[in-house]
Amino acid sequence: MRVLITGVDGYLGWPLSLYLAARGHEVAGIDDYSRRAWVGEMGSQSAIPIAKMADRLLAYREHLGQNLRFYRGDLTDYNFVLNAYKSFQPEAIVFLGQMPSAPYSMLDVHHAVYTQTNNVMGALVTLFAMKEVVPDCHLVKLGTMGEYGTPDVDIPEGFFELEYRGRKDTMMFPRKAGSWYHQSKVHDTHNVEMACRLWGMRSTDIMQGVVYGTYIDEMGDDERLRTRFDFDQCFGTAINRFCAQAVIGLPLTPYGKGTQKRGFLALRDSMQCLGLAVENPPKAGECRVFNQFEEVYNVTELAERVQGVASGYGLDVAINPMENPRMESESHHYNPDHQHLLDLGYEPTRDMETELKQVFQDLIAHKDRIEARKEAQFPDIRWDGSRRKSDYL
């Protein structure tokens, strides 16, 4: 199948290109290296060194026996996107090319506007370009479990049957996001649903949990095929920050009570899920939603997991909670469905411990790169709009 990945230079995009090519797909990618720039803006860098795109593409050809068709450009530029789709004629587009950080979007008005413009207009431009060039193409759009927020009821997969005052209808489950970034994904979820409904487009909206891990088998032992690992306050997830902290001997810092629950899945499982979505397209007009995560932990449990694995590497670190810079429910109900991918044959392959061991091996080898940017991990972007470093609690 011809699969185009937007954001192919990113954490998920790059390994996905390897994974899909190894499964026999023909892969193209779009990127403008924004992620590298955003992380640089935060004063940080990927802990694992990543090759520049020219070297990535060379290694790709050597190992996978095909070229990755790479288009460098901005996803909000309609003519650029249109021409890329005309030239590659994708049968599936995996849309990962968005700004993915909640704190980055909360920095100030300019970052909020940039995030929503970039993410929402990028997806909107893609809908129009698909309609024009490849109307039967399947859009696999990366959403986030964060779109739902933490309602006090169970969370279905995207849609549900609403019974209200004695009548029934199938409706979108209400979203209640907690950052401008998460709102941007709510917005394009609404836009994509409308394009399916009005234009007969087909889409899979992947409400992804937190992905962790550094390695998939398709990377082999070629350093040029590795993907990024961020640990700064914006682009590093809690689990990434904990691992980076452990490696340089700092205490692990859950925010607040640490009782916030989230769904998690390993990088290789994320690849498997995205591959299953690509290879099993919905029918025309269908807007399908997958909740994609495997295990639910609260943030303190997560820190304990990381602490346990770290001690196996002789890294004995404390857990020392930090003032929560976010506004979020710390104690809440959390019971989202995640059945659709299992129905397609998804088989979670790894437990968190095995995956974390790989992460530690990789990070220990690049300890100096974390040490050099260690200030970037400490949060000072606060949800009330101010900037002030969080204290240890």
Added chain:
Amino acid sequence: MRVLITGVDGYLGWPLSLYLAARGHEVAGIDDYSRRAWVGEMGSQSAIPIAKMADRLLAYREHLGQNLRFYRGDLTDYNFVLNAYKSFQPEAIVFLGQMPSAPYSMLDVHHAVYTQTNNVMGALVTLFAMKEVVPDCHLVKLGTMGEYGTPDVDIPEGFFELEYRGRKDTMMFPRKAGSWYHQSKVHDTHNVEMACRLWGMRSTDIMQGVVYGTYIDEMGDDERLRTRFDFDQCFGTAINRFCAQAVIGLPLTPYGKGTQKRGFLALRDSMQCLGLAVENPPKAGECRVFNQFEEVYNVTELAERVQGVASGYGLDVAINPMENPRMESESHHYNPDHQHLLDLGYEPTRDMETELKQVFQDLIAHKDRIEARKEAQFPDIRWDGSRRKSDYL
């Protein structure tokens, strides 16, 4: 109270400035004359001549004994907005400054992107500027009943208690909009709800039905105080197009079966409702939603009403349905709540017939202006993305 109206040069913004000033409020306005430009782009003009802003402001001072503080600029420009709020220190902001046309947003990718960027980022910039300058200010944001679409269940006012698998939570009622414009309002509804939740801002989201009518008493007999009346395919509502058609002897053209139901209210009642919202602010952190309409008609009933009133002026016109350029449910359940404004003391003052008589008097006096732009009323912007004139059915 100091009330700032964004979009003060528009159909609702201008009369609202008169209405509020006459009730003793101090009024400021922001506009960049976009509405005049959009209607011009559609090859049309307001049937009722409207004065340029300098003349409007002069007449305003003569009749209302105060100056309207007018700021000319773009609502997506943060520094401009910030400075306007700093200088006026509004206690309420009535946010009408958005692109309000579904067909205009469906024209092509550029109009879709423009609509969502202008509307969503304009409101987002205002949230940040309010937070910075006037955090206690009340945001009265104009939404639209079209955000809800036409679900097969009753429609509450914004929020409802969801009971799902034996648990309960108060949630936003799911939105299901039918154009890029309507989606833009869904998006900023989500953004505003989050600002209330996280930042303790106060907002009233007015889910307005279709407003019709040309006159409020505060206009007196000064032509410079009149507001616009659009009849082109983008900025003219069905009721406006019917009235304009009757005046120049053309058949009235409901789209499709004409069984689509919508809620309507008179211009003077819209003013009353917006005034009630302004004068009864919600508490800090409250995101209040009012469904604002008085009567529900389907489009054919509407045409028959207009036909009836027209015949009283010797205008005998046929009703001749036209191919529907939109994709929308033509036969559907429609039972939205609209109690919150009644609870605040809203008293609908006029029936549709009385209001339509005023419209006809105004339009007959400017028949030549409709005649001169009569081509602009015929729809050719189709929801499938093509452009083709609709035929009579």
